[in-house]
Amino acid sequence: MQSNKAFIENLDRLGAWGVITTDTKLFVTGWNRWLEQRSGKPAGEVLGRHIFELYPDLTSRGIDRYFREALEGRDCLLSQRFHKFLLPMPPSVSCTSLMHMQQTARLMPLMDDETVSGTLTLIEDVTERIVTEDELRKQAERLEEAGRHKDDFLAMLAHELRNPLGPIRNGLHVLELVPGDSTEARQTRAMMARQVGHMARIVDDLLDVSRIARGKVRLRHEPCDLTSIVRDVIEDYRPLVEKSGIRLVIDSTPERAIVRGDGVRLAQVVGNLLNNAAKFTNAGGEIRVTREINRKAKTVVVRVSDTGIGMSRETLSRVFDSFAQADSSLDRSKGGLGLGLSLAKGLTNLHGGSIEAASNGPDMGSMFTLVFPLSESEVRENTTVVDGQEPAKHSKRVLVIEDNPDMGLSMQMLLTHLGYRVELAASGTEGLDAARQFQPQIVLCDIGLPGRNGYEVARALRADPDTQQAYLIAQSGYGADDDLRKSHDAGFDLHLTKPVDFTELKRVLSAVPGDPARR
Amino acid sequence: MIISELQTDAISELINIAFSRSAASLSDLTASRVDLEVPEVSVHPIANITAALHRFVKGDVATVHQVFTGPVAGDAFLLMNFDGAVHLVELLTNGEVVSKGLGASAREVVTEIGNIVMNACLGVFGNLLHVRFSFSVPRLSLDDLGVMVNSLIVDSNPMQHALVVGARFRLRNSEVTGCLVLVLGIASFELFLQEVEAWAERSLRGGANE
Numbered sequence: 001m002q003s004n005k006a007f008i009e010n011l012d013r014l015g016a017w018g019v020i021t022t023d024t025k026l027f028v029t030g031w032n033r034w035l036e037q038r039s040g041k042p043a044g045e046v047l048g049r050h051i052f053e054l055y056p057d058l059t060s061r062g063i064d065r066y067f068r069e070a071l072e073g074r075d076c077l078l079s080q081r082f083h084k085f086l087l088p089m090p091p092s093v094s095c096t097s098l099m100h101m102q103q104t105a106r107l108m109p110l111m112d113d114e115t116v117s118g119t120l121t122l123i124e125d126v127t128e129r130i131v132t133e134d135e136l137r138k139q140a141e142r143l144e145e146a147g148r149h150k151d152d153f154l155a156m157l158a159h160e161l162r163n164p165l166g167p168i169r170n171g172l173h174v175l176e177l178v179p180g181d182s183t184e185a186r187q188t189r190a191m192m193a194r195q196v197g198h199m200a201r202i203v204d205d206l207l208d209v210s211r212i213a214r215g216k217v218r219l220r221h222e223p224c225d226l227t228s229i230v231r232d233v234i235e236d237y238r239p240l241v242e243k244s245g246i247r248l249v250i251d252s253t254p255e256r257a258i259v260r261g262d263g264v265r266l267a268q269v270v271g272n273l274l275n276n277a278a279k280f281t282n283a284g285g286e287i288r289v290t291r292e293i294n295r296k297a298k299t300v301v302v303r304v305s306d307t308g309i310g311m312s313r314e315t316l317s318r319v320f321d322s323f324a325q326a327d328s329s330l331d332r333s334k335g336g337l338g339l340g341l342s343l344a345k346g347l348t349n350l351h352g353g354s355i356e357a358a359s360n361g362p363d364m365g366s367m368f369t370l371v372f373p374l375s376e377s378e379v380r381e382n383t384t385v386v387d388g389q390e391p392a393k394h395s396k397r398v399l400v401i402e403d404n405p406d407m408g409l410s411m412q413m414l415l416t417h418l419g420y421r422v423e424l425a426a427s428g429t430e431g432l433d434a435a436r437q438f439q440p441q442i443v444l445c446d447i448g449l450p451g452r453n454g455y456e457v458a459r460a461l462r463a464d465p466d467t468q469q470a471y472l473i474a475q476s477g478y479g480a481d482d483d484l485r486k487s488h489d490a491g492f493d494l495h496l497t498k499p500v501d502f503t504e505l506k507r508v509l510s511a512v513p514g515d516p517a518r519r
Numbered sequence: 520m521i522i523s524e525l526q527t528d529a530i531s532e533l534i535n536i537a538f539s540r541s542a543a544s545l546s547d548l549t550a551s552r553v554d555l556e557v558p559e560v561s562v563h564p565i566a567n568i569t570a571a572l573h574r575f576v577k578g579d580v581a582t583v584h585q586v587f588t589g590p591v592a593g594d595a596f597l598l599m600n601f602d603g604a605v606h607l608v609e610l611l612t613n614g615e616v617v618s619k620g621l622g623a624s625a626r627e628v629v630t631e632i633g634n635i636v637m638n639a640c641l642g643v644f645g646n647l648l649h650v651r652f653s654f655s656v657p658r659l660s661l662d663d664l665g666v667m668v669n670s671l672i673v674d675s676n677p678m679q680h681a682l683v684v685g686a687r688f689r690l691r692n693s694e695v696t697g698c699l700v701l702v703l704g705i706a707s708f709e710l711f712l713q714e715v716e717a718w719a720e721r722s723l724r725g726g727a728n729e
Contacts, residue, residue, distance in 0.1 A: 062547060069638060075585070075654045077634045079627035081612050082548045104627055106656060126623075133624055 018087070018103075018123030021110055026051045026067055029118060038089045038101065038125070055087055070107040070119040078105040080126050093127045097134075102127040160202055164195035171195075200501055205339040207479055207497070209322050212346035216481045218488075219262040219350055223375055226257040226266060226300050230291050233270045237278065245283030252291035257300040258375045261351045264507060266372075269347050269355075272340035273304040273368045280366070281308030298374045305367035311359040319357045320345040341368075348372070396512065397421045399440035401431035401457060402475070403449050411444065414502065420509070428452030432460050435467045442512055443467075447476040447487070455490035462491035471512045475500055522562050526712055529719035531560045533647060534684050534699075537640040544635050549611050551690060555636070558685035558696070565679040565702060569668050575685055575698040576600050580664045581621065583633025586655040587641055591707040593679075594671075595641060597633035597686065599697035601661065604629050607688055607695040621661065630659045636686065636699060644711070647718050671702065678705045 012019070012032045018039075021030030027050050031043040041054075051067070052059050058067075063086065066076045078086060086105040091098045103123050110118040171192040178184045211217045234250050241248045259266070270289075277287045285307040292301045311319060322342040341357075348355045353372040359365065398420045402408035408424050415422045423438045425431035428449040435443065443461060447454035454474055461467040472494075474487040479497030487495040494508060522530075538555040545553040563571045581604035583597045599607065601621070608625045611632070621629070634657040645652050660667070682701040687694055703711060 069642075072642070073651050073653050074638045074642065075634070075656045076638065077627070077631045077657055079624070079631040081624050081628050082631060108656065109653070111653070129623055133622060 016125065018121075018125075020051070020121040020123070021118055022051055022067075022121075023118045024071060024116065026071075026119065028054065035087075035123070038092070039087060040089075057088070058086075066107045067119055070109050071116055073109045073116055075106065075108040078103075078107065080104045080130060086121070086123055091127050092125050093131050098127065098131070101125055102130040157202070157206070161199060164199045168192050168195050196499070197501075200499060204497075204501070205343060208343050209339050209346070211481070212343065212350070213322070214481075216484075217265075217347070217350055218484065219265060221260050221262070223258050224261050224263040224266055226259050226302065226372065227252060227255060227291055229263060229267050230270055230289060230302055233267050233274060234289055237271065237274045241274070241278045241287060244278060244281075246278060246281050247286040249286060249288045250290075251288060255293060257291060257293050259300060259351065259353075259372045260375045261372070263511070264504065265347050266351065269344045269370065270302065270304070272344040273370070276340050276368070277304055277306040277308065277366070281306045293374070295374075298376075299371050300374055302370040302372075303367060304370075305365060307365045310362045310364040310366055311357070312362055316357055316359055320355070344368075344370075396442060396509070397423070397438060397440040398442045398444060398509070399423045399425065399431065399435055399438055399470075401425045401428065401434075401443065401445040401449065401454070403427060403446060407446075415509075418506065418509075428454070428457045431457055432464075435461055435470070436464065439466065440470055442471045442473065442509060444473050444475060445492075447474055447478075447483075454492075455486060458487070458490040458492050473508065522712060523716075525719050526715055527560055529715045529722070530682065530684075531557055532722075533643050533715065533718070534560065534640060537643040538636070538686070540643070541636045541639040544639070545611065545632065545688075549613075549690075551613075553611070554689040556685075556687040556689065558687055560682070560684050562708075563681050563683060565671065565681055568671070568681045568683070568700070569665070571681070571683045572598065572664060572668065572698065572700070575683075575696055576603075576664055578664060580662065580667055581629050582660050582662065582667055583630050583637070583657050584660065585634070585637050585641075585657045587652040589645075589652040590650045591644070591652070591703065591711050593701055593703040593707055595637045596671075596700040596702070597636055597697060598664075598667075598700065599629070599695065603695040603697060606693070607632065610688075610690050610693055610695070626659050626661075630657050633657055633659070640699065640701075647714055679703060680705065680708050682708075 007021070007030065009032075012034065016034065017032075018035040019030060019032040020028060020035065023029050027048060028046050031041070031046045036042050046054060052064060058064055061083070063078070063083065066078060069076050080102050083103075083105070085100045085103040087103070089101040089103075091101050102125070104126050105124070106122045108120050108122075109116040110120045171188045174188045175185060178188070208217070230252065231250065234248065238248055274287065274289070281287060287304065287306045290301075290303045290305075292303075293299075294301065320341050322339060345355050348370055351372055353370060355371075356369045358367045358369070398415050400408055400411050400415070400422060402411060402424070403426050405426070408426065412422045412424045420442075423434050423440065425434045428451050431443075431445065431449070432452070443457075445454045445457055449457065452460070454476070458472050458474070461470060461472060472492045474490075474492040474495045475498055476483060476487070476495065477498045479495070484495045496505065496508075534557050538557055542553045542555040545555070559574075561571055576598050577600065579601035581599050581601055585595045587593060587595060605621060605625070608621070608628045612628060637657070638654065641652050641654065662670075679702055682703070684699040684701075685696065686699050687696045
């Protein structure tokens with residue numbers, strides 16, 4: 001026993017191992033300090049007792065055979081993954097999922113010359129490693145799942161982008177065959193416009209999701225009347241919804257609800273909720289939009305509820321995920337990328353608001369609740385604010401600087417048709433000359449211009465007292481963050497990515513006050 | 520060294536006994552059925568072992584090595600293709616171990632598998648030969664087969680021979696093939712074969728047991 005004690009003390013110096021020795025009848029002859037500390041059993045309490053009496057579960061867990069093998073002269077390794085632990089001891093690392101310290105053990109014969117004189121067990125604490133490995137495994141599973149969702153999403157995206165191409169291509173052929181002013185031509189153009197709009201919306205949604213995910217969305221922070229935004233969005237969607245045989249009801253007082261934010265983006269949030277409700281409500285159903293002001297809580301609440309197909313608990317838990325919806329067969333049957341709700345959540349959060357989804361289950365309808373903080377000053381004063389929706393038509397001068405003649409001409413025609421006074425310039429230099437002469441309130445400027453590019457034009461306009469007050473809108477085929485930053489740095493008020501959504505452009509132009517001295 | 524058909528059959532039978540014990544141990548550990556089969560047994564001079572091993576493993580291999588000493592002394596190896604070892608760990612741990620690169624836990628699992636198989640084989644041989652082997656702690660190495668074989672040849676006496684036993688693990692509708700190699704000196708090998716043949720003859724007379 002004395003020599004065994006010295007042996008154990010020597011092993012103790014080797015490092016962080018638990019060391020047990022037994023005689024050939026498996027009575028414990030050695031129990032090191034490491035084990036005393038971890039197991040809470042002092043050596044005096046353990047020495048001389050049978051190992052299976054001390055730890056009866058060694059037999060019930062089938063580990064007794066390893067002791068027998070050691071007594072027969074064989075070394076045995078007990079891996080953590082197969083056995084978890086040899087002796088039950090508290091975990092060394094705080095981890096809710098583990099009740100015991102995770103161990104790897106080696107059992108071997110204790111040799112006295114050529115004779116087996118007992119067993120030697122070495123126990124290694126591998127808890128930290130196991131916790132790390134398990135975390136890595138979970139992370140790998142999460143990444144794999146995310147990758148799978150993205151693959152599904154890309155497949156769906158390709159499908160969604162290809163869908164409108166067929167009708168557009170057919171439309172082009174039709175337009176070659178029929179007179180330009182015929183009913184067929186008008187119908188075809190309308191159809192092509194719808195399809196292009198659909199594609200543009202997909203691309204815009206994608207870009208928005210990406211920007212929100214990276215925290216790169218720039219919002220205007222100006223007073224907006226949520227009441228009028230909700231009312232306008234409802235009116236925009238009413239034809240679409242009612243055409244599907246769904247009743248659209250608004251339940252709101254005309255009282256203004258002023259929030260600070262970006263009117264266009266707030267409209268997008270409400271529009272996405274309405275679009276979602278319309279998608280999942282069958283003919284004969286109802287969509288109800290309510291707007292409540294809670295002056296005490298200084299919030300405005302918008303609810304979009306429907307009598308549609310509702311959601312299971314599982315669908316509800318991932319309803320705002322960007323890519324998780326890709327596998328929803330239901331969503332697929334209705335088309336679209338399923339990004340609308342994710343965007344609505346991202347944009348709502350960026351406004352300091354919250355969004356919640358609720359449903360009593362499948363076929364029980366759904367309800368989405370938006371809560372936005374009321375603007376402090378507006379809460380105080382309850383003053384009126386510019387709605388920003390109604391254009392001051394027939395009064396604004398717009399300079400279009402665009403080197404692509406077709407693009408420039410069509411933009412000039414469209415804006416003129418809307419009642420703006422429009423001048424067209426085909427280069428940066430020409431644009432600057434025209435600006436000095438024409439004194440536009442709004443300049444719509446391409447970036448890739450010959451001679452002086454759009455950034456140089458913007459800097460020059462800002463530097464000239466005669467033109468520095470103009471509202472400058474950059475138009476570019478590039479919409480990355482870096483492009484937006486460059487436009488902003490050059491002095492542009494807004495950066496629109498081509499092809500420019502005409503509805504959005506109309507909204508932006510109408511929101512620019514006619515008085516150049518506004519700035 | 521050429522072994523007779525009788526010796527080959529007898530060794531196969533003994534290995535079968537050992538493998539069924541190993542399979543039972545693995546089944547107990549994993550709580551799912553594991554089978555371990557012996558596709559073939561052959562003996563080769565150590566210098567010519569590469570071709571024999573190529574029938575079972577190629578490229579990067581995971582090798583569990585145990586030295587055994589006693590009246591019959593030598594080295595025992597369990598070899599598996601690296602990918603096979605990874606797959607076997609996944610199967611045996613039900614995907615619980617992140618093993619794409621055979622991390623620490625996966626290496627321990629492979630080592631324990633080798634330990635179980637080799638202990639069972641040497642235990643059966645020990646009973647047959649009525650001797651007690653001493654075993655070293657099992658060690659795992661991950662190397663190219665060529666590197667592993669070179670180290671084996673360089674470290675060995677040229678007179679040594681290798682008993683090469685195919686080992687096919689079957690579980691969960693999958694299989695992983697590797698091989699068990701026992702490298703023995705000429706004296707040990709002759710003693711081993713002599714005892715094997717005696718066991719076979721006893722067995723044929725109907726009086727043999729392990």
